[in-house]
Amino acid sequence: MAIDMMKKVPVREQDPKVRATNFEEVCLGYDVKEAQDEASRCLNCKNPKCVEGCPVSIDIPGFIQEVKNARFEKAAEIISRSSALPAVCGRVCPQESQCEGKCIRGIKGESVSIGKLERFVADWARESGIKPKVDAPKKNKKVAVIGSGPSGLTCAGDLAKMGYDVTVFEALHKAGGVLVYGIPEFRLPKDKVVEPEVDNVRALGVKIETDVVIGKSTTIDALLEEEGFDAVYVGSGAGLPKFMGIPGEQALGVYSANEFLTRNNLMKAYRDDYDTPIARGKKVVVVGGGNVAMDAARTALRLGGEVHVVYRRSEQELPARVEEVHHAKEEGIIFDLLQNPVEILENEDGWVRGIRVIKMELGEPDESGRRRPVEIPGSEYEIECDTVIMSLGTSPNPLIPSTTKGLDTNRRKCIVADEATGSTSKAGVYAGGDAVTGAATVILAMGAGRAAAKGIDEYLSGKSE
């Protein structure tokens, strides 16, 4: 069958009705034939706009041409020059607003499915047992990386490739950051995808010490002064979940999205063979409209609930990826848009029995350029529910700044770091990812880790033995 050059080769997905009851991956990815067909849609532009749209500047036309010609190993090699976690990025990057958003193909028809091709190449490489190589001579300098999220892993991997002796310190019992505790199995399989990507970083010689909370188990100052580290990278993530401060938030059955997702993803509460419990709500309200809210909603749905997403703006302003909203709707999540909670209602045992919301309308644009939601007086009503999941973003964890002498934070309490090199106000200490930007994306966190690895290398190369 001839392929329609204007349209993406469709990707196989689990049927929405079936997947709404399991935690298996939703998207099944391309097979070899589909990948080659899709690759043949790439115009191989001289001046590729997609690369400009990629925060880590992957040579996109370059790897796609290799896919077209069935040289998958070469394709993997091209991607790995720019990205340490392609199987992850191929699945979770907001391609529609990055590479695919700029794709020339996309002007007249549909853009090339760059994300799905990246995923195909990365999965092929993993299944074929291809491991990244280290070729640099040992440098005899030690670098500590705090946090094993995408930012920390990228920084650690890059430094190891340059020959540094790298140890990652992770507070939780498992490496991966949000990739293991936040993003659900059905979007990003843990054993199949995340674990092997972490193992690839280990294969480069990086040591990962879990169960170490920097600022508690030891401090950055002690790592530098007592444990002989020459530099430190802080990739400690976004921090503490926010609550709304409305009455009833302490009621039983109110969770932060972080808690709900951590119980389910990291602690595997959805599986009978794990001990951690999770409340299986019958009717669940998720407050918020970002990726995190979508993940919480789709998780609650799979645990057997009827799920409503309550968001104060309209569909257009939903910060979540379009694909996630689309998937959520297909699975049967109900969107209650332009409404905002004002109170959580409790029954006599202290359990949630409902949530009172007020309807909103869009007014003038605010500083973010989005139209500001304004309450419609007298429009309050109650939604009956037994579980409420608050997904309102995070505020930075003060633990590291408060225990590190001379590490500056900004007005929003994020660590201040130079974008180009990751350097902070403290010599030898670098930072990046969500800890610096506030909650952002996997690819930006990786980009920051990569920039800081270069910054650290420059700093340590200048420093005498």
Add this chain to the structure above:
Amino acid sequence: MFRIVKSEMLCENISQIVVEAPRIAHTCEPGQFVIVRADETAERIPLTISDYDREAGTVTITIQIIGLSSMKIAKFQTGDFLADVTGPLGQPSEFVNEDIEEVRKRNYLFVGGGLGTAPVYPQVKWCKEHGVPFDVVIGTKSKSTLIMEKEFTEVGGEHYFLTTDDGSYKHKGMVTSVMEELIAEGRHYDVCVAIGPMIMMKFAAKTALAAGIHTIVSMNPIMVDGTGMCGACRLMVGGEVKFACVDGPEFDASLVDFDGAMKRMSLYKTEEGRAYLAAKEGDTHKGNCGNCD
């Protein structure tokens, strides 16, 4: 993996484990806790550090068997390995970081109830080592549930007061009755630290606060990560939301909403109860922690 160098049952349902955790032993202070994950499929549960040996690189935890996870940990034997021990978490007790000269001028009243005896121990020991005056009141159901008597006798001497609910050993009555007697005798206290079941802390705090004593209690809400990331441990303290794992676990008792906190703790009781029953038939669920009263 964290090797257990000693594991013993202190009484029918309380086990004490000494575990190798050099980083924690090096930096921990009284008042802090660890999060333990027994094995690959276990929960992460918070347990107070009830002693530490910086040189040996070990910390001691004392576990009351009340459900599935505490039972799993309590079963571990000397030489076994716990999958994960993370910490030290939470803030050290207030006095640890205060001017020691000021602290020495005060008289402390420590109150431990039931399992709460264990977390009080490192604080009492610290005071003894730093020349801070104190009295310590320990209460338990009955002689058979008493723990750490030897340790307390050693550090407490004549400042150690013991009471049993049923009068089977020493004084008969609740910790609050001993507190009242000590206060009535004219003993003056500047600070009271009460640790035990929620209900005991609520009443001990009431007694101490009524006598005008600055009172600290140790809150034990449900926790998951213990690093501030999940918010499961949130409490209302003085009208503000606090995360017990980063801001606590010790708080000014006059600001704590005990009833609200007790309510939140009942969250997983039913589901867990079932998991527990599936794990072991029989009736080891004593319910004497005060949480499910």
